[in-house]
Amino acid sequence: MNQIKHVIFCIIDDVRSDQFFKLIDHGSLPNLKKLMSTGIYSKNCITDFPSLTYPTQVSMMTGTYTGNFLEEFCHGVPSFHWMNRNKNPPFLRSYNSIGSDERIQVYKLNDDLGNNCKTLFEMVGDGNTVSISQFISRGANYLFPERKTKLILYYLLIKHSHNINKYITKANYVAVKKLLKTFEKPDKFFDNKEAPIASNLLFVSSDVMMHLYGFDSELYKLNLFHIDKALGILLKGLDKLGYLNETVFAISSDHGNYKAKALGDFGNFFEENGLNHYHPRKAIKGNVNLGGFNSVGFFNLKSNENSDGRNWNHPTIAEMENYGPKRVNVLEKLFTLDGIQLMYYCDDENTSKKGIIHLKRRDQKTDKIIKSSIEYSGNSKEFKTKYSTEADDYDVFNYRNDEIASTLMDNRFHTLNEWLDATFHIDYPLYPDLLSRNFKNPRRADIIVSTCGDVAYNIKHGKKENKNLYLHDIGLKRSTIVPLIIGGSGDIPVKEISHCKITDIVPTLLKILGKKPHPSVVGESLI
Numbered sequence: 001m002n003q004i005k006h007v008i009f010c011i012i013d014d015v016r017s018d019q020f021f022k023l024i025d026h027g028s029l030p031n032l033k034k035l036m037s038t039g040i041y042s043k044n045c046i047t048d049f050p051s052l053t054y055p056t057q058v059s060m061m062t063g064t065y066t067g068n069f070l071e072e073f074c075h076g077v078p079s080f081h082w083m084n085r086n087k088n089p090p091f092l093r094s095y096n097s098i099g100s101d102e103r104i105q106v107y108k109l110n111d112d113l114g115n116n117c118k119t120l121f122e123m124v125g126d127g128n129t130v131s132i133s134q135f136i137s138r139g140a141n142y143l144f145p146e147r148k149t150k151l152i153l154y155y156l157l158i159k160h161s162h163n164i165n166k167y168i169t170k171a172n173y174v175a176v177k178k179l180l181k182t183f184e185k186p187d188k189f190f191d192n193k194e195a196p197i198a199s200n201l202l203f204v205s206s207d208v209m210m211h212l213y214g215f216d217s218e219l220y221k222l223n224l225f226h227i228d229k230a231l232g233i234l235l236k237g238l239d240k241l242g243y244l245n246e247t248v249f250a251i252s253s254d255h256g257n258y259k260a261k262a263l264g265d266f267g268n269f270f271e272e273n274g275l276n277h278y279h280p281r282k283a284i285k286g287n288v289n290l291g292g293f294n295s296v297g298f299f300n301l302k303s304n305e306n307s308d309g310r311n312w313n314h315p316t317i318a319e320m321e322n323y324g325p326k327r328v329n330v331l332e333k334l335f336t337l338d339g340i341q342l343m344y345y346c347d348d349e350n351t352s353k354k355g356i357i358h359l360k361r362r363d364q365k366t367d368k369i370i371k372s373s374i375e376y377s378g379n380s381k382e383f384k385t386k387y388s389t390e391a392d393d394y395d396v397f398n399y400r401n402d403e404i405a406s407t408l409m410d411n412r413f414h415t416l417n418e419w420l421d422a423t424f425h426i427d428y429p430l431y432p433d434l435l436s437r438n439f440k441n442p443r444r445a446d447i448i449v450s451t452c453g454d455v456a457y458n459i460k461h462g463k464k465e466n467k468n469l470y471l472h473d474i475g476l477k478r479s480t481i482v483p484l485i486i487g488g489s490g491d492i493p494v495k496e497i498s499h500c501k502i503t504d505i506v507p508t509l510l511k512i513l514g515k516k517p518h519p520s521v522v523g524e525s526l527i
Contacts, residue, residue: 004489006247007509008179008199008234009120011060011134012227013053013207014472016256017043019215020224020483028225031232032485035249037494039487040526044424044499049434050296051255051472051479052080053207054095054109054136056502060254061136061200062117063506063521064380067440068352069114072380073520076114078441081292081460083300085312085442089280090300092289092461093443095135110138117520120198120506124515127197128190130182132175134202142189142196144178168205169226175201176230180237195243197513203227214470215257235488248489248512250505253482257472260295260456264338273333274326277462278302287324291445293459295339295452296473298445301330314446316348317358334447335362335369339455342396344448346439353378357439359396372396376436377413381522384413387432397428416501416522424499428475450474486526493527500526 021043024033048059048066058077059065069076084091095106113119113136121129121139131137132144181188183195190196206227209220238244270277270288278286278300291298301320303313321329334340340362347356357374371390378384387409389395399405405422408414414422416433423429438444451457453474458465472479484500486492486508503523510517511525 003246004248004491004512006183006195006197006199006243007250007512008201008247008488009060009250009505009509010201010203010231010252011057012203012224012251012253013205014210014215014255014257015206015224015253015482016215016478017045017481017483018478019256020253023221023224028221029228031228031235032251034235035231035251035487036485037487038490039248039485039492040495040497041487042484042497042500042526043481045252045482045484045504046420046424046429046499046501047253047255047480047482048502049431049438049475050079051474052292053254054080054106056254057134057202058109058113058136060252060502060505061119061134062113063120063123063503063517063523064117065434065437065503065522067380067437068442069116070442071116071352072440073116073518074114074380074437074522075117075520076441076443077109077112078438078443079292079298079445081298082443082445083289083291083312085300085314088311090278090289090312092280092291094292094460097460106135109135113138118518120200120509123506123510123518123521124198124513128182128186128192128194130179130189130196130199132179132199132201133204134200137200140200142182144175168209168223172203172205172223172226172230173233175203176234177237180234183238183241183243198509203230210257210472211468211470214259216259245489248492248509249485249487250509251483251485252502252505254502255472256477256479256482257470258453258474258476258478260451260469260471261454262339262456263467263469264451264455264457266337266457266459269333269337273328273330274324275330279461290459290462292461293449293457294471294473295450295454295456296475297449297457297459299330299334299447299449301446314346317345318348320345320446330447331360334449335360337449339451340449341452341454342450344435344439345446346444350439352440355436355440357436361396370394370396374432374436375413376440380520383433383437383522384415385419385432385436386411386413397431399423399426399428402426417524420499420501424481427477427480429477429480430501431475452476453479497526 048056067074131140276286278289289300303315343360359372361370375386
């Protein structure tokens with residue numbers, strides 16, 4: 001692979017693996033099919049938990065997952081919306097909204113990563129780097145759009161254009177042509193005349209179209225055709241400039257998608273149970289914050305023992321079972337909400353190096369609560385987890401019903417890759433590992449619930465945002481399995497990889513360039 005001098009990492013936002021390869025099989029994505037035929041590909045690339053845009057893209061751009069980012073090699077972004085309890089009053093992060101400092105919060109992503117991980121741009125070391133339409137851009141030499149205001153305007157125009165299809169088509173082409181310019185005239189973008197060694201190109205249009213019209217709409221599919229055409233322009237342009245044979249492309253997505261069956265309604269749930277929603281802009285002293293809830297909800301609760309309404313601590317299990325002025329059992333009450341099937345929360349004695357995650361599932365037929373648990377041990381790279389059940393005949397993730405996954409239910413600790421090998425083909429792939437890492441993050445929620453996609457609530461920090469049924473946050477295969485193609489140069493082996501994970505992409509690209517990954521990288525090279 002000595003002749004490979006450039007890598008281009010393309011993230012097509014919101015593409016499910018089976019949808020993607022079906023279009024390739026039908027001949028609808030000829031340029032992507034060409035890249036697939038010249039390298040490695042996988043139909044089972046597993047995304048992160050939760051399968052939401054920014055936590056997953058952070059993992060893609062760093063090659064590591066979240067965790068206790070203050071003490072371990074990992075990143076610090078647990079979800080799309082989260083609470084920072086180290087602030088007084090607590091700070092609420094929402095990457096698609098304005099913060100208390102009146103700044104658009106998505107620009108905080110590079111800070112929120114923490115200092116114990118690095119992006120692809122930072123890891124390639126010497127050489128020019130380019131970030132196109134991507135907010136996770138720490139270490140990039142050139143960004144497009146060049147200014148923050150232009151980048152957010154770019155997103156707003158895509159989302160709110162009256163002629164959305166026409167504008168999105170143009171946006172896809174503009175992004176590709178701008179990247180091509182950095183190869184054509186590098187001295188206009190960098191301090192030297194060298195073409196970029198590593199580039200990231202994000203196509204956000206597919207996510208916008210999926211939420212607006214659905215993955216089953218002709219407009220969504222038409223936009224993927226446009227993205228393929230735009231990539232064709234890039235391939236042809238690089239060939240004309242003499243760079244194509246020394247360039248490798250990685251094509252993947254941050255998450256899949258699904259359509260919820262119905263919209264949920266909280267009604268008077270908060271008031272009836274003595275729960276008061278917290279927001280720092282309001283004078284009232286809240287005792288709960290619902291950080292985000294499409295079909296997966298993230299609940300932050302304030303310890304009963306903390307009398308200061310401005311300062312929050314994580315509550316104990318005993319407190320959650322006897323919570324607020326009405327002393328309600330929140331762990332039971334949340335199961336009364338329409339559609340709630342799954343629940344996850346921490347044990348009281350958890351530390352960065354060991355702990356237990358409690359899991360519950362409500363059986364839809366019998367209304368019985370099924371219990372399981374995950375026990376974790378070790379730091380980031382030495383991390384292992386053990387998945388246990390209360391009874392031998394059932395478990396929360398239904399792993400016992402699978403011949404392969406059931407072999408890891410042996411009362412032993414297992415590694416990330418062992419869980420990958422055993423669960424890539426079923427619902428909730430990698431969950432024993434990914435859930436534990438998420439709960440190790442000090443920015444974690446206290447309780448996470450899921451409707452498994454049956455019901456969508458679409459709430460962000462207590463406020464209902466829309467009536468959208470096309471979403472992508474659940475742990476089922478259709479939301480967690482994405483496509484992966486790494487090809488373009490004759491030096492890449494041509495083969496199908498049975499399964500992999502999104503954190504494998506960065507170390508693979510670094511391997512191709514002859515670079516070493518940062519110690520935080522938990523993914524492994526696929527070559």
